[in-house]
Amino acid sequence: MAGTALSRPNPLSRGNLRALLYLSPWLAGFAIFFVYPLVSTVYFSFQRYDLFTLEPVGLLNWEYFLKDQAAWTAIRNTLWLVVVMVPLRVLFGLGVAQLVTRLKAGAGVYRTIFYLPALVPLVAGTLGFVFLLNPGTGPVQAILSAVGLPAPDWFGDPAWSKWGLTLLGLWSVGDLMVIFMAALLDVPKQLYEAAAIDGANGWRQFTSITLPVIRPVLMFALVTGVIQTLQYFTQAEVAARVASGATDSAGSVFTPGYPDQSTLTFPQWLFQQGFRDYAMGYACVLALMLFAVAMVFTLILLRQFRGLGEEDV
Amino acid sequence: MKRLLFLSAALSIGAELAALTACTAGTESGPPKMAQSGASHEPVTIEFWHGFSADNELKAFDETLAGFRKKFPWITVKPTKAVQDGQILQSVRGGNPPDVALSFTTDSVAEFCKAGIFQDLNPYLKASGIDPASLFPKVIAEYTQYQGKRCVMPMLADAYGLYYNKTLMQGHQPPKTMSELADLAKKLTVKDDKGDIKVAGFVPTSQMYENAPIHTGVMVGAKWTNPDGTSAIGSDPQWKKLMTWQKELTDWYGYDRLEKFRKSFGDEWSAENPFNTGKVAMAVDGEWRTAMLAADAPDLDYGTAPLPVADDQPQRYGAGFIAGTVIGIPRGAKHAEAAWELVRYLTTDTGSLVTLSNAIRNVPSTLPALQSPDLKKDPNFQTFLDVFANPDSTTLPAHVNSVFNQQTLQEAQIKWESGRASDLDALLAEVDKKIDEKLKLTAGG
Amino acid sequence: MTRRSVVRRGTVLLWVARHALAIALALMFLGPLVFIALTALMSDRQALTSDLWPHTWNWGNFAEIFEKAPLLTWIRNTLLYSVLATAFMLVSSIPVAYALARFRFRGRRLAFLLVITTMMLPPQVVAVPIYLIWARFHLTGTLWPLILPMLLGDAFSIFLLRQFLVTIPREYSDAAKVDGCGEFRTLVRVILPMARPAIAAVALFQFFYCWNDYYGPLLYAGTDLDSWTLSLGLAAFRSVHRVQWNLTMAATLLAMAPVIIVFFFAQKVFIEGVKLTGVK
Known part of the structure; x- marks a missing residue:
């Protein structure tokens, strides 16, 4: 019975029409909130537009992008987060997951605590973190300097x-921890037992057994982490x-990225x-840049899904 | 399916182009129809956004609105507090504006007028028989219009000066020059045995509450922009003088210690303001602080004086920064006529201006109100009336990118005072470049 | 000493080491929450010092935040956004996920890849034109631009549901069809009950995404204080309402509370849902 619908050449077959019906909300959404905005973003990138007056300005917005130092600072910051924060989160998440899967007593309690944040x-x-790390009022600086460590103004x-x-x-690494825990529990126990008999130690076991099995999950976590980081907005904005x-008082203007644009992310x-x-118009230039970069990583992710969606056809 | 997507995309682009030719968000209204006095009035509710948020100010402002309600019983005012300029700009551009909006700063007046965020009020003034030239002091007339359009009216004005805590001053007189200020600040500072600051004579960094460059720039008479709108910051040596002075005093404290101290301050508009609580001996602030001190720290023994000036400009002592609260009718307002009644009442009614001025201690913004015998004058408030009347006092020149320009300079100031930038000339040249490029992006040329 | 007891001793040491590490981590994960709670109970003035333990326990702070700020309005708006968006998302996304998981049609693979693509796209990419659409309908300044699109499906939820639905053996729906059920009735009668865990998970995810969302409300509802959500109010809490850190932390705690309470009741659903997001 497999493949009967596909073998039919008629695109307006009952099966296709039915699918169209079920998919119609999403198709409409895709057109209105994806295709159309993308096309008009390209259009607006050649305009000066302040929501009142529209004026074609040729390549002005694109030229400004090349000269806009803040944009390049934002790119560098976003890259920093991608290169440093994403791998650290993955490593930390994996480490915590390893630990929790090996705890026999109280694993459930620890999992809850680690996932909570x-x-x-x-x-x-x-808000809590900024206040926690705030010099003068937060405890972290006091604790660090009490034990003789440098106490930065985070x-x-x-x-x-x-x-x-x-x-x-x-x-807030909990989500990664749970994904990794599930992946780690998927590793067949017999493999470890066999390895132990062969005398493989912990690290060898990890590289030769655990890693190959969880590799796809690790890749997935890395790529989605990168894509999430490309959208990094709330934490940086609120922290700054x-x-x-x-204080939002007259004359004191809030600049995103405080201090010195060091937390200014691209979004x-x-x-x-x-x-x-x-x-x-200029925002649309920036949007297209973000789109290009996000697409590269999305394509990498899609390679992971190659074969998915076909398995039962 | 691909064809379908293509089709829907093509359709939406068509719709887009069609819609663009129409106006997006609100339209400029035609000449106003003035209500005939004595005619019957339909009840109407107008939305009013304002920036007041401190408790004492909210209370006084509510009373003013009650006065309006008595005079215009058919107009119900629905006020929203603590609104920022950004919210006004976005709501008008998004096509969902209030009927009346009040802004605490004059920063955005050029943008308000040029982009048509607020309606030109000249026709209303004419229809109501109001002559702004004889009603408002000259400096106020300046900051409420841009290129011939008067798109906002002044509702009370602000002047900036130096507050000093008499107890902490230990008998010293308020400083008149920047050197005196620095010397005294050092003398009055108290540190604990770990070297942490307990009381600061004066916090010099630009990040301190009212130390924004628009306010402190007047101490040296620094210039912001050239007549063509390009930046004058890098070429005006006065900025360098101010920032060098700030840096010297900052380094005396140590930037990290000063930041640690600053970050333990309570909110500026709350009772925990560091001047209220005696954490700083001297501070730059506006005239409204006198009312807040009366409400939140009635026992504090303090005095006020004009801002100290650069050592080589003693003749400018007495000048300060002037700006004010402005109020207008956004484009797309639903009840422009009733909105005008509110704007007119708040900005021209002598009784209401004097009452509000006495309550929240702002400088009245009309000549009759300034001369009113009902205006309460105590020595601390008089300082600000004098600053306001001083011919050397200045306001920020209107500029379409005013907010961006201030942000850019302030970012540079933070970089400089923290010691993270060492070449001041290069830093200010960078500021010039950013401001000039931005001008090209937003205003053409 | 026999070899056996050495091994035993090693495992005991390992056991101790693991638990010591776990306890240390637990303290680090819980520390900030405890600190927030302690600060929330301090007096105004103490919150500006580095003392950790409240000198006086100011339970009144929790009442005071309701007086200082329109918290009830924010909670109402946040609930409105979260509940409606979740309901709309379910209605629109389940059929799409079902079709992607079960139907055979041309372009099925492409459709699934496009779902993943839209799921991965940063929302800021298309923000400008979409904002203009809502401005044209005068819906900026409200939360509707965040709620209404949920009627047209949410890529992440579709993806998650589809991942679950493909794991339901085909035999169940085939059996239903033999009994004479149409495709839609099969979906409602047979598949939906079986997919309950997945549906509960996406619903919870959507709900909490909305509850925690900051960027969306900032863009659309930021201008109108009547439409503010808890996230917006919280971010501006200290500066707009002129309060100190203690009250800010009290409000922070209040915003966290529902999430944490629901989590304790629905922990399993969450954990299963998070697992679904990983590829197998």
């Missing part, structure tokens, strides 16, 4: 602010706002340009 609303978690020093965000990311002590700059400065 992943559920905390981003804004709430960020979110107030550009050399440390991204590390502060990384700490926040590690704290709170850490700068901006933040796009948002700033489009919805704070109303340089909509």
Whole structure:
């Protein structure tokens, strides 16, 4: 019975029409919220548009992109997070998962505790973290200097602010932990037993048995981590706002990326340009850049799915 | 399916182009129809966004609105507090504006007028028989219009000066020059045995509450922009003078220690403001602080003085930064006529202006209100009336990218005072470049 | 000493080491939450010092935040957004996921790949034109631009549901068809009950995504204080409402509470759902 629908050449077959019916909400959504915006983003990237007046400006927006230092700073910051935070989260998540799967007593309790921070609303978690690391009021600086370690002004020093965000990311590593735990439990126990008899130690077991089995999951976690990081917005925005002590009073203007644009991520700059400065055309240039980069990683991810969707056809 | 997608894409593009030719968000209204006095009035509700958020100010402002309700019983005002300029801009551009909006800064007036965020009020003024030239002081007339359009009206004005805590001053007189300020600041600072600051004489960094460059720039008479809108910051040596002075004093404290101290301050508009609680001896602030001190720290013994000036400009002592609260009718407002009644009442009614000024201690913004015998004058508030009347006092020149320009300079200032940038000339040249490029992006040329 | 007891001793040491590490990690994961809770109970002035333990226990802080800020409005808006978006998402996404998992049709593979692509696309990429659409309908300043699109399916939920639905053996639906059920009735009668865990998981994910969302409300509802959600209110809490850290932390705790409570009741659903997001 397999393949009967596909073998029929008629595109308007009952099967295809029925599928179309079921898919129609998503198809409409895809057209309205994906295809159309993408096309008009290209169009707007050649316009000056502040939501009131539209004026074609040729390549002006694209030229400005080349000269816009903040945009390049934002790219560098986003890259930093991709290169440092994403792998650290994956490693930490894997480590915690390894630990929890090996605990015989209390594994459930630990799993709950370790997963909990992943559920905390981003804004709430960020607020808590900034205050926790705030010099003068937070305990972390006091503890660090009490034991004689350097006590940086985490979110107030550009050399440390991204590390502060990384700490926040590690704290909410629970989702990765759960995925890795599931993958680790999938590794057949007999393999370990066989390896133990052969005298393979922990590290050898990990590289020769665990790693090959969980490789796809690891790859998946890395790529989705990268894509999530390309959208990194809330934590950086809230942390900068709170850490700068901006009071929204007359004359004190909040600049995203505090301190020294060190937490300015690409989506933040796009948002700033489009919805704070109303340089909509320029925001579209930035959007297309983001699209290009996100697509590269999406394609890598899609390779993982090659073969999926066909298995029962 | 591919064909279907292509088709829907093509259709949406068509719709897009058709819609673009129409106006997107609200339209400029025609000449106003003025209500005939004595005619019957339909009840109407208008939305009013304002920025007041401190408790004492909210209370006083509610009373003012109650006065309006008595005079115009058919107009119900629905106020929303703590609104920022960004929200006003986005709501008008998004086509969902309030009927009346109030902004605490004059930063965005050029943008408000040029992009048509607010309606030009000149026709309303004419229809109501109001002559702004004889009603408002000259400096106020300046900051409420841009290229001939008066798109906002002034509702009370602000002047900036130096507050000093008399107890902490230990008998010293308020400083008149920047050197005096620095010397005194060092003398009055108290540190604990670990070297942490307990009381600061004066916090010099630009990140301190009211130390934004628009306010402190007046201490040296620094210039923001050239007549063509390009940046004058890098070429004006006064900025360098100010920032060098700030850096010197910052380094005396140690930037890290100063930041640690600053980050233990309570919110500026709450009772825990560091000047209220005696954590700083001297601070730059606006005239409204006198009312807040009366409400939140009635026992504090303090005085006010004009801002100290550069050592080589003693003749400018007495000048300060002036700006004010502005109020207008956004484009796309649903009840422009009733909105105008509210704007007119809040900005021209002498009684209401004086009452509000006495309550929240802002400088009245009309000549009759300034001269009113009902205006309460105590020495601390008088300082600000004098600053306001000083011919050397300045406001920020209107500029379409005013907010961006301030952000850019302030970012540079933070970089500089923290010691993360060492070449001040290069830093300010960079500021010039950013401002000029941005001008090209937003304004053409 | 026999070889056996050496091994035993090694395992005991290992056991101790693992649990010591686990306890240390647990303290690190819980530490910030405890600190937030302690700060929430401090007085205004103490919250500005580095003291950790509240000098006085100010339970009144939790009442005070309701007076200082329109928390009830924020909670109502957040609930409106979360509940409607979740309901709409389920109605629109389940049929799509079912079709992708079960139907054989031309372009099925492409459709699935496109779902993954839209799922991965940063929302900021298409933000400008979509904002303009909603501005044209005068819906900016409300939460509707975040709720209504859920009627047209949500890529992430479709993906997750589809991943689960393909694991349901075909025999079940075939049996239903033999009994004379049409495709739609098969979906409602046979597949949906079997897919309950997956549906519960996507619903919870969607709900919490909305509950925690900051970017979306900032873009659309940021201008109108009547439409603010908890996330927006929380981010601006300290500066707009002129309060100190203690009240901010009290509000933070309040925003976390429902999430944590629901998690304790629905822990299994969550964990199973998260596992689904990983590829097998």
